[in-house]
Amino acid sequence: MISIKNLHANIEGKEILKGINLEVKSGEVHAIMGPNGSGKSTLASVLAGRDGYEITEGSVVFEDKNLLDLEAEERAREGIFLAFQYPVEIPGVSTTNFLKTAMNQIRQYRGEKSLDAVAFLKLMKAKMKLVEIDQALLSRSLNEGFSGGEKKRNEIFQMAMLEPKLAILDETDSGLDIDALRIVAHGVNSLKSKDNASILITHYQRLLDYIVPDFVHVLFDGKIVKTGDKSLAMELEKKGYDWIKAEHGSLETI
Amino acid sequence: MDISVINSIQEQFNKNEATYLAASLTHRKSALDFVLLHDLPDRKDEEYKYTPVNRILKKNFDFEKIVTSNSTHLNFKDHFYKLKGNHLVFLNGTYLPAQSIILNDICCQTEVDSKQTFKDVFDALNVAFCKNSLKIEVNEHYRPQPFFIYYFYDSEQGQVFGNPNIQITAHSNTRIQILEKTISTGTHPVFINKKVGVHVKANAQVNITKIQNYKKHIFQVYNLEVNQDAQSTFNSNVYSFAGGLIRNNLSINQLGEHCESHMHGLYLITGHSHVDNHTSVNHTQPNSYSNELYKGILDENARAVFNGKIFVRPEAQKTNAFQSNQNINLSDSASIHTKPQLEIWADDVKCSHGCTVGQMDEEALFYLRARGIGKNQAKALILIAFSEQSLEYIPFEFVKEEIDTLIRKRLIG
Numbered sequence: 001m002i003s004i005k006n007l008h009a010n011i012e013g014k015e016i017l018k019g020i021n022l023e024v025k026s027g028e029v030h031a032i033m034g035p036n037g038s039g040k041s042t043l044a045s046v047l048a049g050r051d052g053y054e055i056t057e058g059s060v061v062f063e064d065k066n067l068l069d070l071e072a073e074e075r076a077r078e079g080i081f082l083a084f085q086y087p088v089e090i091p092g093v094s095t096t097n098f099l100k101t102a103m104n105q106i107r108q109y110r111g112e113k114s115l116d117a118v119a120f121l122k123l124m125k126a127k128m129k130l131v132e133i134d135q136a137l138l139s140r141s142l143n144e145g146f147s148g149g150e151k152k153r154n155e156i157f158q159m160a161m162l163e164p165k166l167a168i169l170d171e172t173d174s175g176l177d178i179d180a181l182r183i184v185a186h187g188v189n190s191l192k193s194k195d196n197a198s199i200l201i202t203h204y205q206r207l208l209d210y211i212v213p214d215f216v217h218v219l220f221d222g223k224i225v226k227t228g229d230k231s232l233a234m235e236l237e238k239k240g241y242d243w244i245k246a247e248h249g250s251l252e253t254i
Numbered sequence: 255m256d257i258s259v260i261n262s263i264q265e266q267f268n269k270n271e272a273t274y275l276a277a278s279l280t281h282r283k284s285a286l287d288f289v290l291l292h293d294l295p296d297r298k299d300e301e302y303k304y305t306p307v308n309r310i311l312k313k314n315f316d317f318e319k320i321v322t323s324n325s326t327h328l329n330f331k332d333h334f335y336k337l338k339g340n341h342l343v344f345l346n347g348t349y350l351p352a353q354s355i356i357l358n359d360i361c362c363q364t365e366v367d368s369k370q371t372f373k374d375v376f377d378a379l380n381v382a383f384c385k386n387s388l389k390i391e392v393n394e395h396y397r398p399q400p401f402f403i404y405y406f407y408d409s410e411q412g413q414v415f416g417n418p419n420i421q422i423t424a425h426s427n428t429r430i431q432i433l434e435k436t437i438s439t440g441t442h443p444v445f446i447n448k449k450v451g452v453h454v455k456a457n458a459q460v461n462i463t464k465i466q467n468y469k470k471h472i473f474q475v476y477n478l479e480v481n482q483d484a485q486s487t488f489n490s491n492v493y494s495f496a497g498g499l500i501r502n503n504l505s506i507n508q509l510g511e512h513c514e515s516h517m518h519g520l521y522l523i524t525g526h527s528h529v530d531n532h533t534s535v536n537h538t539q540p541n542s543y544s545n546e547l548y549k550g551i552l553d554e555n556a557r558a559v560f561n562g563k564i565f566v567r568p569e570a571q572k573t574n575a576f577q578s579n580q581n582i583n584l585s586d587s588a589s590i591h592t593k594p595q596l597e598i599w600a601d602d603v604k605c606s607h608g609c610t611v612g613q614m615d616e617e618a619l620f621y622l623r624a625r626g627i628g629k630n631q632a633k634a635l636i637l638i639a640f641s642e643q644s645l646e647y648i649p650f651e652f653v654k655e656e657i658d659t660l661i662r663k664r665l666i667g
Contacts, residue, residue, distance in 0.1 A: 049624070050620050050624075051620065071623070072623040073626050073629065075624075076623070081624075088617050088618050091639060092638075092639025092640060093635055093639045098625070101627055158625065
């Protein structure tokens with residue numbers, strides 16, 4: 001589905017990603033772990049097409065398309081979804097209105113007819129149940145005054161509505177209490193199919209108790225330095241990141 | 255002092271002198287003297303620092319080339335809203351009762367009377383030159399149909415100097431709703447110098463909404479002065495979309511207790527449009543309220559000025575006065591000059607003011623794009639949301655829709 005080869009990226013002249021290689025196939029769940037500042041969120045941003053990053057080397061192919069050539073909105077229309085670490089508050093724009101616009105632009109891009117109001121509402125009702133989100137919340141301004149948990153649930157709700165091929169969840173577990181974590185994980189698990197894939201970016205093994213990954217990668221100093229299965233996450237939880245740092249020695253202390 | 259502009263103003267006056275009624279001539283002459291003495295403001299005048307009217311007119315308008323013909327092929331009624339109400343027509347600044355639809359016997363044409371004072375040079379210029387005056391007076395306990403005032407300008411034959419003059423009195427327990435719109439034809443420059451006086455008596459309510467979507471050869475100064483008695487409410491809504499020069503002076507005097515004033519504005523401008531809103535609220539008695547919110551979106555070489563003054567006099571205890579001016583600047587060459595100004599003499603009041611000038615929120619833009627919304631559409635969504643707060647106090651639903659359409663057309667294309 002997505003094939004990342006030797007990806008190097010700079011921000012303001014500073015190299016953050018130093019040669020990432022990652023292959024994700026349909027039906028797979030990949031977890032990317034790593035200490036603060038290792039480049040996890042940068043990888044998510046680069047894949048989603050955020051401005052301000054300079055790609056100096058490497059390639060990303062998503063479903064036979066050169067992803068790096070596409071604008072952020074085109075990537076979304078092709079089926080990439082980024083659940084934000086910090087969802088943005090947009091006063092005056094309701095989630096409902098915003099999602100309707102987004103869905104119809106995606107459908108238009110794919111040559112499908114726009115959803116009428118009834119069909120849209122019906123779909124919304126079904127997906128709302130999945131993440132236990134309230135109608136009242138969705139008619140309010142997007143994320144404005146939402147609690148941390150509500151914001152993250154709203155992200156998963158949007159993901160459920162847009163049904164992406166590849167979902168990148170950037171620290172969706174951070175700032176969640178146990179109940180919210182369970183709801184979010186339930187949402188993600190229900191959306192999983194053999195035709196889609198997800199990349200979970202996380203600090204903690206905790207989320208992986210709920211969403212079981214097929215692969216766990218450790219990102220350190222801009223590179224994937226270790227790949228394993230779920231047991232690697234357990235090992236990290238027990239031993240911390242120090243042994244990784246020692247193995248791959250960095251001058252910076254983090 | 256600029257000799258040429260003043261001279262041509264004097265000449266124009268002399269040319270018109272014969273057409274004025276003898277009764278008003280002395281008053282007009284003293285108004286002219288005031289103009290000649292003070293001159294039109296320029297950059298050195300603090301209040302017109304960023305809107306040097308003198309200089310702008312000198313560059314774009316020639317008082318010697320004014321045509322006074324009142325014939326036009328404009329069909330006024332075609333432009334009327336299809337609604338029940340008073341439809342009042344002005345052509346090139348002159349009120350035309352015969353062309354208007356008046357449901358209630360409360361509008362009349364009068365000569366400019368000597369009670370009309372002039373505090374500044376534009377007031378005086380208007381008093382000296384206005385052809386007639388429209389008087390709207392609503393008697394106690396009467397709720398008339400809304401007033402739609404259409405200002406037509408026809409500059410096909412030459413330059414037009416229009417001086418609409420309106421005096422509105424809302425007696426106790428009345429409610430007046432006014433919508434102002436300008437329609438123009440022709441390409442010669444037009445200088446509009448509008449003077450409107452409003453007296454809102456006890457328990458009365460007046461609401462004025464203006465749509466200013468002018469062509470680039472239209473230059474306008476609008477003096478709106480409002481006096482409010484106890485328990486009265488005044489709402490002003492002003493939406494500016496384009497114009498060579500738009501200067502709105504809104505001055506509100508709260509003369510009684512428990513007055514309420516709301517001022518909402520939006521300027522959504524591009525090209526070389528210039529919009530300047532100067533407002534002033536004078537709280538003189540206790541327990542009153544004023545709330546002001548002006549929003550601006552500027553693109554290309556547009557220029558906006560905002561100056562909001564709030565005076566809270568020593569007797570005006572328990573005043574609540576709020577003011578906010580928020581701007582989004584989309585271009586490197588657009589500029590905004592904003593200045594909130596509070597002067598408070600009372601010690602038990604709640605007042606706030608603030609102004610912001612920012613750019614498009616890139617984080618918000620990325621968020622919307624990351625959901626598949628195109629860049630332009632995403633920008634429009636954010637800006638529409640930003641501007642819509644200013645539509646809250648429009649009393650007519652169809653006007654809200656009209657303005658909403660103008661906003662969307664401008665932002666989405």
